[in-house]
Amino acid sequence: MITSPANPKVKRLVRLRSRRHRDSEGAFLIEGYRELTRAVAAGVRIDEIYVCDPLFLGTNEPELVERIMASGARCHRLAPDPFRKAAYRDRPEGLLAVAPQFDTGLERIRLRPDPLLLVMEGIEKPGNLGTMLRAADAAGVSAVVVADPTTDPFNPNVVRASLGCLFTVPLAVSTADGVIRWLAGHGIRALVTTPSTRDLYWSADYSGAVAVVVGSEQYGLSETWLDGRFPMARIPMAGSADSLNAATAAALVLFEALRQRTAADGLLPKW
Amino acid sequence: MITSPANPKVKRLVRLRSRRHRDSEGAFLIEGYRELTRAVAAGVRIDEIYVCDPLFLGTNEPELVERIMASGARCHRLAPDPFRKAAYRDRPEGLLAVAPQFDTGLERIRLRPDPLLLVMEGIEKPGNLGTMLRAADAAGVSAVVVADPTTDPFNPNVVRASLGCLFTVPLAVSTADGVIRWLAGHGIRALVTTPSTRDLYWSADYSGAVAVVVGSEQYGLSETWLDGRFPMARIPMAGSADSLNAATAAALVLFEALRQRTAADGLLPKW
Numbered sequence: 169m170i171t172s173p174a175n176p177k178v179k180r181l182v183r184l185r186s187r188r189h190r191d192s193e194g195a196f197l198i199e200g201y202r203e204l205t206r207a208v209a210a211g212v213r214i215d216e217i218y219v220c221d222p223l224f225l226g227t228n229e230p231e232l233v234e235r236i237m238a239s240g241a242r243c244h245r246l247a248p249d250p251f252r253k254a255a256y257r258d259r260p261e262g263l264l265a266v267a268p269q270f271d272t273g274l275e276r277i278r279l280r281p282d283p284l285l286l287v288m289e290g291i292e293k294p295g296n297l298g299t300m301l302r303a304a305d306a307a308g309v310s311a312v313v314v315a316d317p318t319t320d321p322f323n324p325n326v327v328r329a330s331l332g333c334l335f336t337v338p339l340a341v342s343t344a345d346g347v348i349r350w351l352a353g354h355g356i357r358a359l360v361t362t363p364s365t366r367d368l369y370w371s372a373d374y375s376g377a378v379a380v381v382v383g384s385e386q387y388g389l390s391e392t393w394l395d396g397r398f399p400m401a402r403i404p405m406a407g408s409a410d411s412l413n414a415a416t417a418a419a420l421v422l423f424e425a426l427r428q429r430t431a432a433d434g435l436l437p438k439w
Numbered sequence: 440m441i442t443s444p445a446n447p448k449v450k451r452l453v454r455l456r457s458r459r460h461r462d463s464e465g466a467f468l469i470e471g472y473r474e475l476t477r478a479v480a481a482g483v484r485i486d487e488i489y490v491c492d493p494l495f496l497g498t499n500e501p502e503l504v505e506r507i508m509a510s511g512a513r514c515h516r517l518a519p520d521p522f523r524k525a526a527y528r529d530r531p532e533g534l535l536a537v538a539p540q541f542d543t544g545l546e547r548i549r550l551r552p553d554p555l556l557l558v559m560e561g562i563e564k565p566g567n568l569g570t571m572l573r574a575a576d577a578a579g580v581s582a583v584v585v586a587d588p589t590t591d592p593f594n595p596n597v598v599r600a601s602l603g604c605l606f607t608v609p610l611a612v613s614t615a616d617g618v619i620r621w622l623a624g625h626g627i628r629a630l631v632t633t634p635s636t637r638d639l640y641w642s643a644d645y646s647g648a649v650a651v652v653v654g655s656e657q658y659g660l661s662e663t664w665l666d667g668r669f670p671m672a673r674i675p676m677a678g679s680a681d682s683l684n685a686a687t688a689a690a691l692v693l694f695e696a697l698r699q700r701t702a703a704d705g706l707l708p709k710w
Contacts, residue, residue, distance in 0.1 A: 206679065299684050308677025329684075336679035370698045406579025406697060406707045408477065408607035412690070413570050413600075419687045420694050426677060427641045427695075436677045 170246045173253040177244060181218065181254040181264065187320050190269070196322035198265045198332075199257055201229060206332030207267065208232070214241040216266040220251035223262030236265065256324045269322050272341040274313065274350045282377050283310035284425055285356065286418060287347055289393065290384035292318040298329025299415035300382075305333040307422035308436060312337050315344040318384070344392045351379055358398040361421055362389055363411075365400035372401040374425035382421070385414045441517045444524040448515060452489065452525040452535065458591050461540070467593035469536045469603075470528055472500060477603030478538065479503070485512040487537040491522035494533030507536065527595045540593050543612040545584065545621045553648050554581035555696055556627065557689060558618055560664065561655035563589040569600025570686035571653075576604040578693035579707060583608050586615040589655070615663045622650055629669045632692055633660055634682075636671035643672040645696035653692070656685045 170177060183189040184197050195215070198207050207214065217236045221229075237243050246254065255264055286304045291297045297319055304312050314321065321341060327334055342350065351358055356377040361369065374380075381398070383389035394400070403417055412420075430436055441448060454460040455468050466486065469478050478485065488507045492500075508514050517525065526535055557575045562568045568590055575583050585592065592612060598605055613621065622629055627648040632640065645651075652669070654660035665671070674688055683691075701707055 209679075299687065302680060302684060303687055305678035305680045306674070306676050306683050331680060333678070333680055368701075403577070403694075404697070404701070404707055405577050407576035407604070408480075409573060409576045409602060409604055412577050413573060413686070415684070416570065416574055416687055416690045419683070419691060423674075423691050424698075426675065430639075430675070436675050 170244060170250050173250045175250055178246070178250045178254045181266070184266065185256055185324055187323070190320070190322050194269050195266050196269055196327070197256065197324050198267055198327055199255060199263065199324065200261050200328070201226065201232065201263055203327055203332035204232060204236070204263055204265055207335045208235060210335035212267055212270065212335050214239060214265045214267050216242045216244065218244050218246055218251065218254060218264040220246045220248055220260070220262040222248055223251060223260055225261050229263060232263070241265070257328070272321060272339055274340045274342050274346065277311045277338050277340050279310055279354060283356065284374070284422070284429065285309055285311050285313060285379040286422060287313045287315060287358070287379050287381040288418065289315040289344055289381065289389055290318060290387065291414065292385055294319045294323035294325035295329040296385060296413070296415045297321065298326040298334070300418045301326070301330040301333040301337055301339070303415060303419035303422060305337045307419070307426045309337065309422060312339050313347050313379070314339070314341045315347045317341060344390060348392070358393070360389055360393045360398045360400050361402065361417065362394060362400050363402050364394065365402050367399070367401050369401040369403055369421050370424050372399065374428045378425065380418070380421045380425060382414060382418045441515060441521050444521045446521055449517070449521045449525045452537070455537065456527055456595055458594070461591070461593050465540050466537050467540055468527070468595050469538055469598055470526060470534065470595065471532050471599070472497065472503065472534055474598055474603035475503060475507070475534055475536055478606045479506060481606035483538055483541065483606050485510065485536045485538050487513045487515065489515050489517055489522070489525060489535040491517045491519055491531070491533040493519055494522060494531055496532050500534060503534070512536070528599070543592060543610055545611045545613050545617065548582045548609050548611050550581055550625060554627065555645070555693070555700065556580055556582050556584060556650035557693060558584045558586060558629070558650050558652040559689065560586040560615055560652065560660055561589060561658065562685065563656055565590045565594035565596035566600040567656060567684070567686045568592065569597040569605070571689045572597070572601040572604040572608055572610070574686060574690035574693060576608045578690070578697045580608065580693060583610050584618050584650070585610070585612045586618045588612060615661060619663070629664070631660055631664045631669045631671050632673065632688065633665055633671050634673050635665065636673050638672050640672040640674055640692050641695050643670065645699045649696065651689070651692045651696060653685060653689045
C-alpha cells in the first residue's frame with residue numbers, strides 16, 4: 169500500500185502527463201472505470217494498475233481490477249492522498265492504469281468494403297480529438313486518421329474526452345501527404361470541409377468508400393487539401409458566428425454521412 | 440496603471456469567477472477580443488474594461504477599447520503580471536471586462552413566426568452550455584432556453600466556450616414546468632431527444648414552431664419530458680459507445696432541423 173504522495177511511483181504517474189515522458193517510456197495513462205472497461209474490451213494491454221478502493225463510485229470496479237490483473241498487469245494499492253496526486257481527474261474514481269503506447273501506423277488499419285473514414289488535420293486540443301473519436305465511434309466510422317497533429321493521441325485528455333473511444337475506433341497518425349497517398353491507394357474519395365465553397369455538406373454524396381476531412385480549430389485545412397483535387401463541402405452558418413467547434417463540425421458531417429448511408433428501414437450500416 | 444497582482448481590483452476580478460460573487464454583485468466577466476466584440480455588437484452594457492496592451496494579439500484592440508470607453512465604461516490599465524492574475528484564460532489577450540448580468544426571464548424572449556428553439560435541461564458543464572450556444576447560433580435558432588441548469592450562464596467558461604454567442608442568441612433560464620407552460624402558450628411543439636425511443640432524429644418533423652429538447656450530460660432528460668406528452672427522437676449509436684457529448688448531440692439535431700427547413704436553393708431561413 170502506497171501511502172505517501174511523495175512516493176516515486178506517484179511522481180512517475182504525474183510525469184506521464186507530459187508528452188516527453190510518455191514518448192521516452194513508450195507508455196500512457198488510462199484513468200477511469202468506463203475508459204478502462206473499453207480498453208480491456210478492445211484488447212489493449214495494461215502493464216500496471218493503480219487502485220484506490222475508497223474512491224470507487226460503483227461496485228463493479230473490483231471485478232475489472234481482477235480481470236486486468238489476470239491479464240498479467242502489476243497491481244499497486246494507493247491511499248486516497250497519493251491517488252489524488254497521481255490522478256489527472258478532478259474527481260478521481262480510484263482506477264489509473266499504465267499501458268504501452270500502441271502502433272498508430274497507417275498500415276495497421278484494416279478496412280471493410282465501402283468504409284466511412286474521418287481524417288483530421290492539425291488538431292491542437294486533446295479534448296477536441298477525444299470528442300471527435302467519440303463522435304466517430306457513434307457514427308460507426310471504420311477508422312480515424314490524424315494528419316500532422318499538434319497533440320498526441322496518448323494525451324490523458326484524449327483518453328478522457330473520448331470516454332475510451334480511443335480504443336474502440338482504429339486510429340492512425342501520419343502526414344497530410346502520407347494520408348492522401350494512402351487514401352488514393354485504397355480507392356477512398358476524400359471530401360474536404362471548408363468555408364471556401366458554396367456546396368453545403370448535406371448536398372454532398374457520401375456513398376461508397378469516402379473520407380470526411382476536417383481541419384484544425386484555428387486554421388482549418390491546409391492548402392494541401394484545398395488545391396481543387398478534392399470535392400469540398402461547407403457547414404452553413406445561419407447566425408452571427410463564423411465557425412463551429414471543430415468536434416461539432418466533424419460530428420455534423422459524419423452523421424449526415426450516416427443518415428445517407430442508413431437504409432430506409434432505419435437499420436444502421438456496419439463498415 | 441495597476442502594477443501589483445495584490446491590487447484589490449485584481450482580487451475582485453478573480454472573485455468574479457465564483458458564482459456567489461457574481462450573483463451578489465449582479466455582474467460577470469467577459470474576456471477576449473472576439474467575445475467582447477460580439478457583446479458590444481449585441482448591445483451588452485460594459486461597466487469596466489481592464490486592458491493590458493502588451494498582451495494584445497492583433498491591431499484592432501485599441502479601437503474596441505475606445506468604443507467601449509465611449510459607451511461609458513471605466514477603463515483600467517494593467518501591467519502583464521496583474522493582468523495574468525486577473526485573467527481566467529491560459530493565454531490572456533489583454534482584454535477583460537465587467538458587465539452587469541442581463542435579464543434571463545422567459546418573458547424577454549421575442550419570437551418570429553415559426554421559430555426553431557433549443558431547450559436544454561440540467562446542463563452541468565459551462566463548457567457544454569457555451570458550445571451549445573455556439574451551435575445554436577450557427578443553426579440560426581431563435582432562442583435558447585435553459586431549464587433547471589446546474590451551471591449559471593454567466594460562468595466565464597460559458598462566455599469562453601460560446602465565443603461570445605452568449606450575446607448573439609437570446610437566452611432564458613427557467614424551470615422545466617415553466618418552460619413547458621411557456622412553449623404551450625406560444626404554440627411551440629417540443630421534440631424531446633432520448634435513447635428511449637426507436638424513432639431516429641432525422642425522421643422527425645421540424646417544420647413550423649418547434650423546440651428541440653436535450654438533457655444533461657449525466658442523466659439525460661427528466662421524467663417531466665418523457666411522460667408521453669411529447670414526440671421523441673434518438674440519435675443512433677452505430678459504434679461501441681452508448682452516448683455522445685451533450686453539445687454534439689444538440690448540434691446534430693439542430694442542424695438536421697436546419698437541413699429540413701432550408702429551401703432547395705440552399706438559401707438559409709431566418710427565424
